[in-house]
Amino acid sequence: xxxxxxxxxxxxxxxxxxxxxxxxxxxxxxxxxxxxxxxxxxxxxxxxxxxxxxxxxxxxxxxxxxxxxxxxxxxxxxxxxxxxxxxxxxxxxxxxxxxxxxxxxxxxxxxxxxxxxxxxxxxxxxxxxxxxxxxxxxxxxxxxxxxxxxxxxxxxxxxxxxxxxxxxxxxxxxxxxxxxxxxxxxxxxxxxxxxxxxxxxxxxxxxxxxxxxxxxxxxxxxxxxxxxxxxxxxxxxxxxxxxxxxxxxxxxxxxxxxxxxxxxxx
Amino acid sequence: xxxxxxxxxxxxxxxxxxxxxxxxxxxxxxxxxxxxxxxxxxxxxxxxxxxxxxxxxxxxxxxxxxxxxxxxxxxxxxxxxxxxxxxxxxxxxxxxxxxxxxxxxxxxxxxxxxxxxxxxxxxxxxxxxxxxxxxxxxxxxxxxxxxxxxxxxxxxxxxxxxxxxxxxxxxxxxxxxxxxxxxxxxxxxxxxxxxxxxxxxxxxxxxxxxxxxxxxxxxxxxxxxxxxxxxxxx
Numbered sequence: 001x002x003x004x005x006x007x008x009x010x011x012x013x014x015x016x017x018x019x020x021x022x023x024x025x026x027x028x029x030x031x032x033x034x035x036x037x038x039x040x041x042x043x044x045x046x047x048x049x050x051x052x053x054x055x056x057x058x059x060x061x062x063x064x065x066x067x068x069x070x071x072x073x074x075x076x077x078x079x080x081x082x083x084x085x086x087x088x089x090x091x092x093x094x095x096x097x098x099x100x101x102x103x104x105x106x107x108x109x110x111x112x113x114x115x116x117x118x119x120x121x122x123x124x125x126x127x128x129x130x131x132x133x134x135x136x137x138x139x140x141x142x143x144x145x146x147x148x149x150x151x152x153x154x155x156x157x158x159x160x161x162x163x164x165x166x167x168x169x170x171x172x173x174x175x176x177x178x179x180x181x182x183x184x185x186x187x188x189x190x191x192x193x194x195x196x197x198x199x200x201x202x203x204x205x206x207x208x209x210x211x212x213x214x215x216x217x218x219x220x221x222x223x224x225x226x227x228x229x230x231x232x233x234x235x236x237x238x239x240x241x242x243x244x245x246x247x248x249x250x251x252x253x254x255x256x257x258x259x260x261x262x263x264x265x266x
Numbered sequence: 267x268x269x270x271x272x273x274x275x276x277x278x279x280x281x282x283x284x285x286x287x288x289x290x291x292x293x294x295x296x297x298x299x300x301x302x303x304x305x306x307x308x309x310x311x312x313x314x315x316x317x318x319x320x321x322x323x324x325x326x327x328x329x330x331x332x333x334x335x336x337x338x339x340x341x342x343x344x345x346x347x348x349x350x351x352x353x354x355x356x357x358x359x360x361x362x363x364x365x366x367x368x369x370x371x372x373x374x375x376x377x378x379x380x381x382x383x384x385x386x387x388x389x390x391x392x393x394x395x396x397x398x399x400x401x402x403x404x405x406x407x408x409x410x411x412x413x414x415x416x417x418x419x420x421x422x423x424x425x426x427x428x429x430x431x432x433x434x435x436x437x438x439x440x441x442x443x444x445x446x447x448x449x450x451x452x453x454x455x456x457x458x459x460x461x462x463x464x465x466x467x468x469x470x471x472x473x474x475x476x477x478x479x480x481x482x483x484x485x486x487x488x489x490x491x492x493x494x495x496x497x498x499x500x
Contacts, residue, residue, distance in 0.1 A: 134437075
């Protein structure tokens with residue numbers, strides 16, 4: 001016992017930088033691993049019945065994986081969870097496998113009605129709940145990195161949170177804004193949209209220029225844009241925003257922003 | 267004459283009576299029909315028709331569709347090495363968050379940090395210090411789009427098979443180094459191995475490119491990172 005203690009003390013303690021990620025990884029694995037299984041056991045699983053001659057189960061959630069099991073017509077399956085266009089299901093015999101979205105559309109509930117779920121198509125795009133986009137553009141002459149997360153109240157109106165960083169020759173900074181977006185015709189493949197909102201801006205002048213203090217001001221914006229469905233769950237969104245920065249100086253500042261984002265809905 | 271007029275009036279009234287009944291319409295008819303329905307069983311009982319024993323009560327079974335979890339989010343952490351152009355290689359670590367949009371594409375956000383070493387000029391020049399210790403801190407984030415190029419399976423021994431994918435990844439972001447933020451483009455490739463359906467091991471190599479004039483001339487600097495990561499699907 002004493003020897004082992006001595007041995008431990010002789011081992012060099014690892015540098016702090018490596019201890020932190022290792023700890024995080026361990027914490028991750030322990031917490032999430034446990035919670036995943038607990039959630040699976042506690043929640044009620046959706047039971048479905050195969051209505052087609054058979055349902056193929058793949059080894060993995062991808063078109064290239066091998067089909068290892070086939071569930072015959074009339075037999076029941078339990079849906080464990082979904083990943084992208086694939087559903088992990090468990091057969092009555094306890095075998096698990098991945099079923100394609102297109103084939104799951106042909107299964108039925110216990111009352112014979114079809115199993116419906118949201119799809120990554122134009123109809124899904126029209127009536128989606130959430131969207132997330134990442135893009136780039138110009139923000140008052142500076143290069144922009146922008147990202148937005150939106151939640152739809154209905155097909156036309158959504159609330160959105162925008163976070164951006166701008167990197168210019170004179171100054172760098174961040175902006176965070178909360179606003180509303182109104183889509184003119186959500187059922188169109190390409191539709192105009194209007195945005196309106198408010199937020200805050202943090203500007204840091206570059207170290208090479210004359211020493212000026214960091215600034216943070218409130219902003220308001222109005223914008224106009226276009227969104228266009230691309231394929232599956234993806235769409236493009238281009239937007240022009242006109243920002244008004246309420247500075248502490250005598251006059252307010254106006255900033256123009258142009259951006260193009262690649263976004264997806266879920 | 268008088269009797270004739272009476273007859274005429276009486277016949278007129280008589281012809282209008284059914285019309286009045288029609289004017290009242292359904293309201294006038296309803297009690298009569300109800301009364302007839304109520305009276306029916308009593309009237310039917312003495313007849314030779316068999317009594318109705320089973321009343322069919324057809325209530326449609328209500329099926330409640332359970333909410334199906336979508337486990338498309340992948341969160342994790344990585345540890346590796348990063349080579350900063352002109353400033354040597356050092357350990358790097360950080361976090362990643364990804365959302366799998368389709369079976370082929372995923373969005374990934376990453377944050378990492380490392381510390382820059384000394385340039386060869388500083389090493390040879392003795393006490394020359396180009397950057398302060400805080401300026402040597404190199405932090406970066408990126409927002410990328412990934413594509414699963416080669417999904418597949420790995421066999422370890424006879425009984426163990428794990429899903430895997432070789433992916434290409436590229437995106438934009440920002441790097442904070444030497445007291446300045448730089449617009450950065452990142453691209454690279456990675457390998458994802460899934461021991462279970464919810465846990466993944468990543469091996470990832472990426473180049474982080476930005477424009478820098480730190481050492482006199484304005485040039486594109488390439489900073490290569492390689493790391494191993496562990497992620498969990500939610």
